Amino acid sequence: MARPRLSEKTRQRLLEEGVSAFLYNGFHGTGLKEVLDRVKVPKGSFYNYFESKEAFAVAAIHHYAACFAAKMEQAISDAPDPYSGLRHFFEALMADFETAGYVGGCLIANLGGELEGSELCRESLATAFRQWRDRVAEVLRQSQQRGLVRADLDAGDLADLLTEAWEGAVIRMKIERSLEPPRRVLSRLLDDYFRP
Numbered sequence: 001m002a003r004p005r006l007s008e009k010t011r012q013r014l015l016e017e018g019v020s021a022f023l024y025n026g027f028h029g030t031g032l033k034e035v036l037d038r039v040k041v042p043k044g045s046f047y048n049y050f051e052s053k054e055a056f057a058v059a060a061i062h063h064y065a066a067c068f069a070a071k072m073e074q075a076i077s078d079a080p081d082p083y084s085g086l087r088h089f090f091e092a093l094m095a096d097f098e099t100a101g102y103v104g105g106c107l108i109a110n111l112g113g114e115l116e117g118s119e120l121c122r123e124s125l126a127t128a129f130r131q132w133r134d135r136v137a138e139v140l141r142q143s144q145q146r147g148l149v150r151a152d153l154d155a156g157d158l159a160d161l162l163t164e165a166w167e168g169a170v171i172r173m174k175i176e177r178s179l180e181p182p183r184r185v186l187s188r189l190l191d192d193y194f195r196p
Contacts, residue, residue: 011049013039018060019067023104027057027114027121057115058124064107065128072135083143086136087190090166094179097170102177105170108132133163140194150196162189 017038021030032053036043050056075092076085097105104110108129115121137159143149149158162185169181 010039010041012063014041014046014049014056015060015063018056019064019107022057022060023064023107023110027053027111032056054118054120057111057118057121061107061111061121061124061128065131068128068132069135072132076139081143081146081148082139083146083148083190086139086143087186090182090186090190094182097173097182098179102174102179105174106167109167109170129163133159136163147196149194158194162194165189 014035017035018030021035032046033043036046046056050059071092072086072089075089076082079085079088108125111121112125112129115125137156140149140158140162141155144151144155149155165185166182169185172181173179
């Protein structure tokens with residue numbers, strides 16, 4: 001029996017709705033029916049696109065990571081230097097958080113605590129976080145070469161500090177419903193500690 005022809009547009013819409021649902025409701029709080037209803041896809045058709053809810057979550061993580069990376073690249077390419085671009089990227093994230101009412105946050109952090117029992121999801125989350133951290137390290141390395149960032153510390157170590165502090169600040173932001181925690185991270189690290 002021939003497989004049905006799959007629409008890439010429908011798959012993308014499923015992933016976008018999936019990212020949104022997982023971001024705001026978590027993995028266990030997201031029902032496939034609500035996602036399918038929003039995209040107007042019958043439940044039976046879902047399994048033509050994804051083998052399971054877990055496979056859907058993995059694809060949503062990859063989609064989120066790709067969108068996140070594209071947003072970062074755009075901020076960097078629009079800026080006069082990579083370091084300013086990195087700051088603009090974080091400021092854009094804060095603007096998104098504020099628009100969303102401080103809920104949602106970061107899909108990687110949100111699902112990280114919830115999906116530790118799924119090796120497939122855990123590996124996808126780890127890969128997504130590592131790719132982000134590595135790109136931040138690359139930007140910091142380029143900034144060190146331009147004299148914009150202190151060069152006495154390894155760019156990878158600085159990237160670990162920034163990404164880990166940022167994720168903690170985003171969790172606190174969600175609890176306090178305030179941008180002050182991520183603002184403090186940027187102020188203390190990008191504007192102070194990282195400077196030469």
